[in-house]
Amino acid sequence: MRRTGGNTSAAQMTSGGSxxxxxxxxxxxxxxxxxxxxxxxxxxxxxxxxxxxxPIGNLGDVSLxxxxxxxxxxxxxxxxxxxxxxxxxxxxxKTPLETYHDHNAEAMRPAILEGxxxxxxxALVSDAGTPLVSDxxxxxxxxxxxxxxxxxxxxxxxxxxxxxILSGLPPDTFLFAGFLPKQQTARxxxxxxxxxxxxxxxxxxxxxxxxxxxxxxxxxLGPRQAAVARELTKxxxxxxxxxxxxxxxxxxxxxxxxxxxxxxxxxxxxALPDAEEVDRRLCAALDELGVRDAAVKLAAETGLPRSxxxxxxxxxxxxxx
Ligand code: SAM
Numbered sequence: 001m002r003r004t005g006g007n008t009s010a011a012q013m014t015s016g017g018s019x020x021x022x023x024x025x026x027x028x029x030x031x032x033x034x035x036x037x038x039x040x041x042x043x044x045x046x047x048x049x050x051x052x053x054x055p056i057g058n059l060g061d062v063s064l065x066x067x068x069x070x071x072x073x074x075x076x077x078x079x080x081x082x083x084x085x086x087x088x089x090x091x092x093x094k095t096p097l098e099t100y101h102d103h104n105a106e107a108m109r110p111a112i113l114e115g116x117x118x119x120x121x122x123a124l125v126s127d128a129g130t131p132l133v134s135d136x137x138x139x140x141x142x143x144x145x146x147x148x149x150x151x152x153x154x155x156x157x158x159x160x161x162x163x164x165i166l167s168g169l170p171p172d173t174f175l176f177a178g179f180l181p182k183q184q185t186a187r188x189x190x191x192x193x194x195x196x197x198x199x200x201x202x203x204x205x206x207x208x209x210x211x212x213x214x215x216x217x218x219x220x221l222g223p224r225q226a227a228v229a230r231e232l233t234k235x236x237x238x239x240x241x242x243x244x245x246x247x248x249x250x251x252x253x254x255x256x257x258x259x260x261x262x263x264x265x266x267x268x269x270x271a272l273p274d275a276e277e278v279d280r281r282l283c284a285a286l287d288e289l290g291v292r293d294a295a296v297k298l299a300a301e302t303g304l305p306r307s308x309x310x311x312x313x314x315x316x317x318x319x320x321x
Contacts (some may be wrong), residue, residue, distance in 0.1 A: 211256070
């Protein structure tokens with residue numbers, strides 16, 4: 001099933017029938033069947049590796065297309081067959097399940113790649129959320145891409161993005177940093193690397209380490225707003241928002257909460273020089289540079305908007321004349 005076309009994804013390929021790579025007969029079969037579109041109902045799934053996101057708690061969050069892919073695949077690789085079986089049973093899906101997890105991935109990968117090479121339709125899921133996101137699958141995807149085998153995704157829930165949008169913190173630029181190191185020295189070193197990043201930070205954390213991690217985050221990153229998102233999409237969903245130090249103190253006092261947790265931390269905000277200082281430096285720059293260049297120089301040095309500095313520089317030049 002190796003392709004010659006370079007970057008074609010599984011979704012762009014036509015149906016291969018019953019697992020062997022056959023030439024399409026008749027017109028092309030839609031490879032991304034839209035389950036809401038009666039015209040494509042029953043269309044066979046394209047051969048290739050299908051990365052399928054599953055719910056992070058509420059089984060109702062699975063997408064129609066995820067169900068169609070899981071139903072149409074020749075087999076589903078999952079971390080724990082008991083967990084994925086619950087989802088399949090709920091939706092009456094009988095596709096065979098096999099495991100692909102941290103402990104057998106090296107051994108399983110060659111067989112999965114051989115299956116893909118024969119034109120099989122293979123789905124990969126994790127216990128919850130989006131595979132590869134702090135879950136197995138990256139090496140498999142990398143190997144499939146290297147062998148020019150088709151890879152596509154049925155996207156869906158992920159705890160990181162769900163926590164971000166509920167946090168009340170700036171969503172425009174964010175860094176998902178996965179799990180922090182368990183050991184304190186390594187954790188503080190990791191945090192120091194993100195300290196000057198002007199981005200909202202997202203961490204996964206286990207309840208027993210929550211208070212210690214929040215304390216380290218607060219001490220290394222300094223005073224910032226943050227949120228602890230717990231049990232997202234589940235019955236006891238909770239988002240606790242506040243200054244990092246207060247959240248750390250809260251969980252030190254209450255002890256580890258129950259359930260699954262995401263920590264979201266507001267971005268580093270560089271201290272801006274005060275207006276007088278900016279004017280003084282702008283004035284000095286105008287002794288040597290034109291208005292535009294002085295504004296560009298100060299924007300680079302202070303992080304202030306160039307347009308605002310340009311406007312102030314114009315006023316200053318007019319006053320100087
Ligand atoms: N692949 C998953 C995803 O896309 O979100 C993440 C898997 S990672 C092994 C599991 C971690 O995700 C948990 O320890 C927790 O930090 C976070 N998580 C997963 N489900 C969650 C939920 N419902 N509420 C809060 N955090 C959750």
